[in-house]
Amino acid sequence: MSEVRVRFAPSPTGYLHIGGVRTALYSWLWARRHQGTFILRIEDTDRERSTDESIQVVLESMRWLGLDWDEGPEVGGEHGPYVQSKRLHIYAQVAERLIENGHAYRCYATKEEIAASREAHRQSGTKDGFRFESPWRDRSGAPEDSNSRHVIRFRAPHTGTTSWNDAVKGRIEIQHSTLQDFILLRPDGMPLYNFGCVVDDLTMGVTLVARGDDHVINTAPQILLYRALGAEVPEFAHMPMVLAPNGEKLSKRHAAVGVLEYRDMGYLPDGVINYLARLGWSHGDQEIFTRQELIEKFSWDRVGSTAGRYDAKKFLHVQAEHLRMLPDEELARRVVPFLADLGVEVAGDDPTLRKAIPYAKPRASTLIELAEAVDYFFRPVVFDEKGKRKFLVPGNAENLLRLAQVVEAVDPFDVETLENAVKAWMEENELPMKNVAQPARVAMTGRTKSPGLFEVMAVLGKEKTVERLRAAAEIASSAEAPST
Numbered sequence: 001m002s003e004v005r006v007r008f009a010p011s012p013t014g015y016l017h018i019g020g021v022r023t024a025l026y027s028w029l030w031a032r033r034h035q036g037t038f039i040l041r042i043e044d045t046d047r048e049r050s051t052d053e054s055i056q057v058v059l060e061s062m063r064w065l066g067l068d069w070d071e072g073p074e075v076g077g078e079h080g081p082y083v084q085s086k087r088l089h090i091y092a093q094v095a096e097r098l099i100e101n102g103h104a105y106r107c108y109a110t111k112e113e114i115a116a117s118r119e120a121h122r123q124s125g126t127k128d129g130f131r132f133e134s135p136w137r138d139r140s141g142a143p144e145d146s147n148s149r150h151v152i153r154f155r156a157p158h159t160g161t162t163s164w165n166d167a168v169k170g171r172i173e174i175q176h177s178t179l180q181d182f183i184l185l186r187p188d189g190m191p192l193y194n195f196g197c198v199v200d201d202l203t204m205g206v207t208l209v210a211r212g213d214d215h216v217i218n219t220a221p222q223i224l225l226y227r228a229l230g231a232e233v234p235e236f237a238h239m240p241m242v243l244a245p246n247g248e249k250l251s252k253r254h255a256a257v258g259v260l261e262y263r264d265m266g267y268l269p270d271g272v273i274n275y276l277a278r279l280g281w282s283h284g285d286q287e288i289f290t291r292q293e294l295i296e297k298f299s300w301d302r303v304g305s306t307a308g309r310y311d312a313k314k315f316l317h318v319q320a321e322h323l324r325m326l327p328d329e330e331l332a333r334r335v336v337p338f339l340a341d342l343g344v345e346v347a348g349d350d351p352t353l354r355k356a357i358p359y360a361k362p363r364a365s366t367l368i369e370l371a372e373a374v375d376y377f378f379r380p381v382v383f384d385e386k387g388k389r390k391f392l393v394p395g396n397a398e399n400l401l402r403l404a405q406v407v408e409a410v411d412p413f414d415v416e417t418l419e420n421a422v423k424a425w426m427e428e429n430e431l432p433m434k435n436v437a438q439p440a441r442v443a444m445t446g447r448t449k450s451p452g453l454f455e456v457m458a459v460l461g462k463e464k465t466v467e468r469l470r471a472a473a474e475i476a477s478s479a480e481a482p483s484t
Helices: 018-033 052-065 088-100 111-124 193-203 213-228 259-264 269-278 291-297 312-325 328-341 351-363 367-377 385-391 394-408 415-428 433-445 453-460 462-478
Strands: 005-008 037-040 104-107 151-154 161-166 170-175 183-185 208-212 235-239
Touching: 005 018, 005 208, 018 037, 018 052, 018 208, 018 235, 018 259, 018 269, 018 291, 052 259, 052 269, 088 104, 088 151, 088 183, 088 193, 151 213, 161 213, 161 235, 170 213, 183 193, 193 213, 208 213, 213 235, 259 269, 269 291, 269 312, 312 351, 328 351, 328 367, 351 367, 351 453, 385 433, 394 415, 394 433, 394 462, 415 433, 415 453, 433 453, 433 462, 453 462
Parallel strands: 005 037, 208 235
Antiparallel strands: 104 151, 151 183, 161 170
16 A cells, blocks of 8 residues: 555634544544554635634644644645645646646636526426536637636536545446536635645645545546546545434534533543544444554444434443543543632642542543542532431431541551441441441532442541541531431
8 A cells, every 4th residue: 555645624614523523533543554644734715714713623622632643734744835725826826727738717707697597597497406507618718808707617528427436435426417617716716625625635645535425526526627637536435424313414402513512521532532433433343442443443444334323322431431441640630620620729649639539430421520529528528408408417416426436546547447447336336337328428528429438538538537527427416307
């Protein structure tokens, strides 16, 4: 195989959609598997919607996901610029070449003429799609004012077919009778998609073009452009779209669709990448993949030809698996900003945080849930009112005080020693676990659910454990007895 050169070319018109990320991911995996080049190119020719802020969102999203690029914005490369609006001189030069060799022409047809032609087609009653027949296709010369407003059109063939072997969909053939003389350059010099895409991919040496199957309609015109320029045609891979659970086009009303939304929801980059990789590609029955496994195993022949449907529950399951795969010290570092959002300022190497993570992560699916599962170790107890009313009652006050005395005498203050001491005390006094554990859990965490009682004590440390048990005993002693 010759050097693999692939690209991801988003339009910066808002957030980076997870469907687009899947396209980027498959290209990135293909490049990394073959030690090739992954190019990031910004297609910002939609002047009304493209913004510098959106470009930064694209770059930030790609960086967060760890989809590093070898050529493109911020890293440079031999084939730049990598932003289309800065490449207008290149498109103008290539368009002139096509005019000179007879494959393109200047079209001076006015908007009114095109509208009249469209109306005539409508009134004809034909069921064939409208194809504008430019009067300038075979006309020599130019208007009296050669600077008149005009576009540059490709002279598309009217007979024959264009076909290609798609890496995902197999052989596809398009009849030329369905094509029209498509526009290459607007009057302002901005390229339309098909032309800009081909010029960029050609000059950047792209060997495989991966994109959604809504672009199949663009492929035949692009192949014709390659041939008109005497260039080798790259391979194409058209992937089915990512659909909503009900089969509609995935949008914000169905799910979070912007990549950075998942970052803010506490998802891990590898969790997102794993789920999106499997949303259209498979490798046997395996569901959970490390990034390196995806690189080693990805191939286009395992990309399905039918659309994948977004499944939020499955996504969360994959995310949770990746959270539990991370080393505790790494999770401690990553949870810090989410703790800060809860008002807890703590360092990633804080000993208490490091001790809490192993007990909290089995119950968490996201970094937000993990932060919420450990925040009570670092700030005053905030009681769940229902749990407080049920368990911090006069009948439990004495046991809480006596438990505080028992654990205060424990040394070393670790899980095993605590468990042995507390269970011995309960057996000696014939106390059932339920009469001690739940009131103590609420006393130390404010919640009715938490990691094991002795694990919580060990993480809190002796001083905080005793302090919280005694404070809860005081609350219990002054509470009203529950009504019977």
